[in-house]
Amino acid sequence: NAGVTQTPKFQVLKTGQSMTLQCAQDMNHNSMYWYRQDPGMGLRLIYYSASEGTTDKGEVPNGYNVSRLNKREFSLRLESAAPSQTSVYFCASIGRVYEQYFGPGTRLTVT
Amino acid sequence: KQEVTQIPAALSVPEGENLVLNCSFTDSAIYNLQWFRQDPGKGLTSLLLIQSSQREQTSGRLNASLDKSSGRSTLYIAASQPGDSATYLCAVMDSNYQLIWGAGTKLIIKP
Numbered sequence: 001n002a003g004v005t006q007t008p009k010f011q012v013l014k015t016g017q018s019m020t021l022q023c024a025q026d027m028n029h030n031s032m033y034w035y036r037q038d039p040g041m042g043l044r045l046i047y048y049s050a051s052e053g054t055t056d057k058g059e060v061p062n063g064y065n066v067s068r069l070n071k072r073e074f075s076l077r078l079e080s081a082a083p084s085q086t087s088v089y090f091c092a093s094i095g096r097v098y099e100q101y102f103g104p105g106t107r108l109t110v111t
Numbered sequence: 112k113q114e115v116t117q118i119p120a121a122l123s124v125p126e127g128e129n130l131v132l133n134c135s136f137t138d139s140a141i142y143n144l145q146w147f148r149q150d151p152g153k154g155l156t157s158l159l160l161i162q163s164s165q166r167e168q169t170s171g172r173l174n175a176s177l178d179k180s181s182g183r184s185t186l187y188i189a190a191s192q193p194g195d196s197a198t199y200l201c202a203v204m205d206s207n208y209q210l211i212w213g214a215g216t217k218l219i220i221k222p
Binding site for chain 1 (some may be wrong): 204
């Protein structure tokens with residue numbers, strides 16, 4: 001039982017490049033979230049998926065797209081990376097009483 | 112709009128002391144409140160979850176209280192240890208099942 005896994009752990013991109021962050025959970029949860037965390041700020045919700053086949057925008061969705069590939073996997077795509085997207089990205093899976101289980105994070109730098 | 116504030120932003124205490132971390136929120140219409148721990152460069156670990164109908168939760172040396180009417184929660188750590196050093200984050204879940212995060216309190220326990 002790995003919980004929530006994320007790949008890659010680290011990534012450096014040049015401005016304008018694209019990439020996809022992968023997230024998977026093995027807890028059979030319906031809901032999954034993507035957050036970003038910036039220094040001195042709390043986590044901010046980018047997108048979430050309440051169930052397989054559905055996705056919704058969070059607080060800061062601009063510049064991102066998501067795919068809920070199946071119940072296990074929820075990916076986050078940056079189509080054209082910008083320096084403002086330098087951040088740590090966390091995926092979370094939501095349990096039965098809305099407790100959140102987090103992955104280890106992806107540290108992204110855009111130069 | 113719900114806002115979550117954690118004061119102080121940083122706290123340093125000698126080993127063995129009991130301490131209290133504070134979390135305040137502006138809208139009492141919450142579904143639950145959760146406390147998390149984050150170690151440097153790591154993901155978030157859930158510590159305690161208090162449902163809106165509850166007043167407190169305990170886990171080992173940790174006790175979290177919730178007073179919805181005053182918009183406050185406290186996390187009490189008894190007999191602090193150097194291993195407790197981390198950033199502690201508070202988050203409230205609003206009526207739309209979205210988590211609103213505080214910016215965290217960085218705790219250092221000095222041996």
